[in-house]
Amino acid sequence: MTNFLRRDRRLLLIAAFASALGLAVADFATWIELDIASIYGVPLVLAAITRSRRLLWSLTIVLGVTTFVVYALQMPHGAFSLHEPYFVNRVLDVVANVVTAAMLDVWIRSVVVREAQMRLLDEQNRKLEVANAELVLREAQIARQSVELEQRRREAEEASGRKTRLLASVSHDIRAPLNAIHLTANVIRRSAGDPRLAAQMPPMIERLQQTASSLLEAVSDLLDVASFDAGRIQRHDSIFAPAELVCEKCDDVLALAQSKSLRLDVDVAAAPPLLLTDRAKLGRVLSNLLTNAIKFTDTGTVRVAAGIDDDGSVRIAVADTGIGIAPERVARLFDDYGQISDSRTRGPGWGLGLGICRRVIDLLGGTIAAESVPGQGSTFTVRLPATCVVARYDPLPLARSRAAPPN
Secondary structure, three states: OOHHHHHHHHHHHHHHHHHHHHHHHHHOOOOOOOOHHHHHHHHHHHHHHHHOOOHHHHHHHHHHHHHHHHHHHHOOOOOOOOHHHHHHHHHHHHHHHHHHHHHHHHHHHHHHHHHHHHHHHHHHHHHHHHHHHHHHHHHHHHHHHHHHHHHHHHHHHHHHHHHHHHHHHHHHHHHHHHHHHHHHHHHHHHHOHHHHHHHHHHHHEEEEEEHHHHHHHHHHHHHHHHHHHOOOOOOEEEEEOOHHHHHHHHHHHHHHHHOOOEEEEEEEEOOEEEEEHHHHHHHHHHHHHHHHEEEEEEEEEEEEEEEEEOOOOOEEEEEEOOOOOOOHOOOOOOOOOHHHHHHHHOOOOOOOOHHHHHHHHHHHEEEEEEEEOOOOEEEEEEEHHHHEEEEOOOOOOOOOOEEOOOO
């Protein structure tokens, strides 16, 4: 109803003026006995509905003046008196109109105040709704942050525990080869001047070299982890042939495979001729995967294959027929220090190698994944993005097989 009155305010104004004009004209045309001024409150009510106080009081003044003007024109000459009944009646009519206007003025003020309060209340309600929505979002964000912080706290505690176990393992795994190197070096020094012990020198030197290489590999892993944590690892890209890199790394571990009578198969027939990436880091990952495959394979074959997938990405896979990995450990295989928590499953070691491999492949923009069946073997697959390929491959018969010499 209020909206309707607001929209039709002009019509109400016209009606109020028309009513006032009609009543005034009627007053002129009627006898003195007919008290038209008594219904002058009708246009005042119409004016009040428009919420215009100025219009209300303007009509009140106009109607009051009109009442006395009409009375003066209607009364015969010499009949006017302050106590004359019709004059008193007109005075009472004007007073009634003024009182009516005053009451309507109060009503208009109260309505305006109430509407203002309603608008203010609506605005405050909207603000409260917005604030409540923001509060709900904030609470949800705080809840998510609490969950994330709790997860990070657990991860930090777990990482701290792994590092603590790492330090405990380092104290033994570094001290043992250092002691072996020290003792072997003393034996070599004492045997150097004795010609009778000359025949024992090559095996001791070989053992000394192997121990030093093992120690160097362990220290290199620790330094790599520290460098990654400090953010000091950088890429040094170059163009090279991946087939040559695969063959080179297989040549490095061929003697180790032959010492365990393992077959080492290499298939690089579909490998791209040239790659643009960090050759040294990719070679480090490949060496680690080959060494692990041979270490945990007692009989059978270790196979290396390189090629290009349908989406253009480069794939290098190292598969073995070794002891395999339990399914519950595959998901955490590439975590830092992942092997420390359960070294009995995959043998001795700190578990740094695969974590470093994951970080290196991430640095190269690729991915590394593992698939394994306990008792049947494992397959580690490295994928590099298609942007690393600088030339499409020309399938040449580069596949070859290497096997340990027959006993």
